[in-house]
Amino acid sequence: xxxxxxxLWWLLxxxxxxxxxxxxxxxxxxxxxxxxxxxxxxxxxYDHIRALxxxxxxxxxxxxxxxxxxxxxAHRFRYTLAEALHVKPSWLPVSLACYxxxxxGTILAAVFLIRL
Amino acid sequence: MTPYHRPPRFNWWWGHRAYxxxxxxxxxxxxxxxxxxxxxxxxxRLAQGRDAYEGYLQxxxxxxxxxxxxxxxxxxxxxxxxxxxxxxxAMTVRLGDRRVPGVVIxxxxxxxxxxxSVILAWIVLRG
Numbered sequence: 001x002x003x004x005x006x007x008l009w010w011l012l013x014x015x016x017x018x019x020x021x022x023x024x025x026x027x028x029x030x031x032x033x034x035x036x037x038x039x040x041x042x043x044x045x046y047d048h049i050r051a052l053x054x055x056x057x058x059x060x061x062x063x064x065x066x067x068x069x070x071x072x073x074a075h076r077f078r079y080t081l082a083e084a085l086h087v088k089p090s091w092l093p094v095s096l097a098c099y100x101x102x103x104x105g106t107i108l109a110a111v112f113l114i115r116l
Numbered sequence: 117m118t119p120y121h122r123p124p125r126f127n128w129w130w131g132h133r134a135y136x137x138x139x140x141x142x143x144x145x146x147x148x149x150x151x152x153x154x155x156x157x158x159x160x161r162l163a164q165g166r167d168a169y170e171g172y173l174q175x176x177x178x179x180x181x182x183x184x185x186x187x188x189x190x191x192x193x194x195x196x197x198x199x200x201x202x203x204x205x206a207m208t209v210r211l212g213d214r215r216v217p218g219v220v221i222x223x224x225x226x227x228x229x230x231x232x233s234v235i236l237a238w239i240v241l242r243g
Contacts, residue, residue, distance in 0.1 A: 021199040026233035032185030036177040073149030
């Protein structure tokens with residue numbers, strides 16, 4: 001990966017790391033464990049969640065959260081993957097696989113949220 | 117002639133507490149990313165309509181997904197704790213000519229974390 005784009009990926013990793021540190025645990029607690037445990041069943045009703053997520057601010061929020069979660073993963077996992085494969089983190093296929101997946105997820109998030 | 121360097125084994129970090137914790141911290145990002153994918157699919161299922169959405173909720177409540185969510189919550193909490201713990205090293209905050217102690221910065225992060233979590237829980241669960 002070209003040296004000049006490295007700071008951009010690092011910045012997105014850092015912003016994503018901060019955002020997910022604040023937001024991801026409560027999302028998993030409510031939407032994963034709370035859902036399965038049957039807390040506040042009405043809150044998960046289709047009409048309620050659809051109305052909630054359709055709000056422009058909620059769409060923007062979910063776009064930023066999904067995108068930066070993936071970009072955070074991509075940058076951090078790239079080094080672990082390079083370690084496991086015995087290659088340099090700058091080796092293009094590793095970078096392409098990680099950042100490519102994150103960028104694809106970002107595009108899908110934009111399309112899905114706009115079309116909702 | 118270049119000297120031979122034996123490549124490190126893929127599991128060099130096993131059995132060393134500091135290295136294992138480092139690797140564990142790096143791998144929290146896998147759960148952060150995986151959860152983002154679940155959110156992405158949720159948006160898609162919502163757009164597809166009531167049946168698709170309700171089917172997805174059933175999938176999310178299945179036993180293996182409960183196991184996943186418990187592991188993901190543990191990973192996400194570990195990510196938050198290690199991330200906030202590094203905050204004072206990542207930034208220096210000054211008030212006037214005095215440097216704000218690291219413990220205050222970490223404390224402020226934890227306080228903000230609790231407030232944000234309560235607000236999000238309220239928005240989703242108020243029904």
